[in-house]
Structure formats: C-alpha cells, structure tokens
Amino acid sequence: MLETNPNPNLDEILIRSARLMAHRGYHGTSMRDLAEVTGRSLSGLYHYFEGKEDLLYLINKQGFTSLLDLAEDLREAGFGPTEMLKGLISRHIGFFVDHLDEMRVMMFGTLELSKDRGREINRLKEVYRQNVQKIVQAYIAEARGSGLSEVELARKTYLLFGMMNWIFGWYSSGAHGTPEDLADDIFRTFTEGCAAG
Amino acid sequence: MLETNPNPNLDEILIRSARLMAHRGYHGTSMRDLAEVTGRSLSGLYHYFEGKEDLLYLINKQGFTSLLDLAEDLREAGFGPTEMLKGLISRHIGFFVDHLDEMRVMMFGTLELSKDRGREINRLKEVYRQNVQKIVQAYIAEARGSGLSEVELARKTYLLFGMMNWIFGWYSSGAHGTPEDLADDIFRTFTEGCAAG
DNA sequence: CCGAAAACCGAACGATCGTTCGTTCTTGTA
DNA sequence: TACAAGAACGAACGATCGTTCGGTTTTCGG
Secondary structure, three states: OOOOOOOHHHHHHHHHHHHHHHHHOOOOOOHHHHHHHOOOOHHHHOOOOOOHHHHHHHHHHHHHHHHHHHHHHHHHOOOOHHHHHHHHHHHHHHHHHHOHHHHHHHHOOOOOOOHHHHHHHHHHHHHHHHHHHHHHHHHHHHHHOOOOOHHHHHHHHHHHHHHHHHHHHOOOOOOOOOHHHHHHHHHHHHHHOOOOO | OOOOOOOOOHHHHHHHHHHHHHHHOOOOOOHHHHHHHOOOOHHHHOOOOOOHHHHHHHHHHHHHHHHHHHHHHHHHOOOOHHHHHHHHHHHHHHHHHHOHHHHHHHHOOOOOOOHHHHHHHHHHHHHHHHHHHHHHHHHHHHHHOOOOOHHHHHHHHHHHHHHHHHHHHOOOOOOOOOHHHHHHHHHHHHHHOOOOO
C-alpha cells in the first residue's frame, strides 16, 4: 500500500486540479482554488504535495508517461507501417479526448517547473516525439519508396502533432464526430490529403 | 537609473509585453515586469493603459485584425481555389513567424478578458475561421468534385489550423527551413498527404 | 520665454498569493 | 483501551500582486 499502489486520493486531486488549471492557467489557479475544488482545506493540500509546482509536475509526468506507454504497447503489437501509424493516431486521440484537461495543462509548457523537473518532462516529450517520428518515417518510406531528409521528416511529424494536439481548442464529441471519426480523418488527411474520404 | 526608450510608442510596448507574456503567461507576467521590459516605471505604464487587461486585449485585437486584413486582401486578389488556399497558408505562416510572441499570447485564449472583450475577440477569431473554411470548401469542391458535410468541412478546416498554429511550439527558421518551405509543406500535406513533395 | 498638456515617477494601498505552524480529529493495530 | 501515525484544519506569515494618487519632469506651440 506504500509504493506498489498509487494513492487514489492523489489521483483524484490531480484530475480536479488539472480541470481547473486547464481553464485558468498555472499562475491563474491558486492553492485556495485547488483546495476548494478538491474538497480540502488549504493547509490540508500540503499533506499530499510539497507545493504548487508538485501538482504541475505530477500532471505532466503522469500524462507523458501514459502516452509513452501507449506507444510502447503499440510497438509490441508488431503492426506494419500503415497499421502502426493508424493505431498511433487512434490511441493518441483517444487518450487526448479522455484526458482533455490534463492535456491542456501539458501544452502550456514547462517553464513554471524547476530546471531539473522541466528537463525531465521535456525529455519525456522528446522521446515520445521521436517514437512518433519513427512511425511516420516507416510509413513514408513504404508509401513513397524513398526516404525524406531529416528536416523534412521532422517537419512532417510536427504537422501530424499539430493536427492531433490542436483539438484541445475546438473538439467536442457532440459537434465534431466521435474520437474514432476524428482519428480516421486525421489519418486520411495526413496520408492522402484533405480531399480523401 | 532605468534605461529608457528614446522614442517609445504604444506598439513598442505591446510587442515587448507580448514577448514576456508569451513565455510566462498572462498571470505569470506582472505589471512590474512589463514596466521594466518597456523601460518605464510601474505607474508610468498606466499613462498608456487602463490596466493589465488592456494589454492582453490590444495584443489580441491587433493580431486577429491583421489576420483578417490578410484574408481580405487575398479575397480581392481574385485567385482560383488552389492559389487562394496556397496564398492563405503562405500569408498565415508568414504573419505567424513574424509575430511569434503575439501569436503565442493569442493562443492562450480569452478567459482572462472581460465578458464583452472576450466575446469581441472570439467573434474576430470565428470570422477568420469562417473565411478560411470557405477557401478550404472551394478547394475541396474543385479537387474532389463533390462537397463535404458541414461537420467534415469544419473538421478539415480545424486540421489545417492545427498544422499552421502548432508551429508556435517548435518552429525555428534555422532548424526547420524557411517560412516558405514550411508553408509549401503544409499546403502539400493538406492537399496531397504526407508522401507528397 | 511661457504655460499648459503630456509623460513619467516614487510611494503606498488593499487584496491575494504560496507557504508554514501548532493543533485537533480519525484510524488501525496491539 | 491505549496510542502512534496519518489526515485535516484555522490562523497567520512575508511576499507580491494590480492599482491609485500626488507630485515632478519633459515637450512644444504661442
């Protein structure tokens, strides 16, 4: 119960904190706000966290670790390039939609974190980006027959991230289709262009 | 002794403020920070602005108005659907790269603004989005021969915005090609898919 | 050179911030 | 029942926040 099982109270606090921080930003959310929204007193929060920065750090670390696990599971599935790219987009979008608030927080950047913690989160982010880039590289090599330069490949990968991550600002499952519809649309647009469908 | 700007104007203050807000967020940037970076005293800033929110409002209004002007100029050029889409992407990216800090601020949202001002900015944003959507619609109608549903068309437009706007987090002209290269890549990826080039 | 308008400043206000402290409830186990 | 440990609390700390105010300097047409 100490190290093996995550504290359910702690996860609940992180989720509710992310919901608030997603809409007000890190500096715009006070510890008093977080205490109220988690049903605790201000000083009671400090029983679980060393400080406000802890919350931001844990939201980021948990989020990017989950994304990395998703990519790792996918790699072990042994798909071909096309299924791999399709599966990655689907899982990324699925996780995004299920954790919209945490993802919003994760996009505000790491500048509020300490130097060491900021580096740690950025490292996780970069590893995930490289995993995605390898999948994009494999797909393009198959579809195109020849490879892209490093600059072009990185750019294409960033464009894919753009389509996937920009949804934080507009997507609602009611008005813009299911997450599966969205993932399919991104896959087809990225591989065939906007007239595909 | 403060290092004062010899001939300061309002635009200069906005640019320097945006540079700071882009990296620290609205709440993370204090009026004292803004006074220092603009070479003025704290109270001296209030000679130009009614308050902190004024700065955020003016940065947003100026930015979205400029984007709308760009789209308006383009519409008067009388291009066909393909040149129109290409020109829009090129101008949007060009403005983005020239005003990276302001664009970063504009993406943090309008929740810090007053109700009326927030609505005004969101209206500008929505008008610009609809302009872009019309251009996308015209292109797809030509390339595909048939139209898309409203939901699909809006989704495609958001995907294009994703590729264009996500650059705020990664693009540097040194490592990822010129703005023209980037605009070309987005155009080709959006119209033909990632293997185009 | 004058004087009013504009530009600018230091000092301070009340409010809120993150954090800390000493204390009190609650709970599990012996 | 006893009692240590975890959980939660109210109150207060110094720091910083946005803003205001009274006064000083600079600018510039007459």
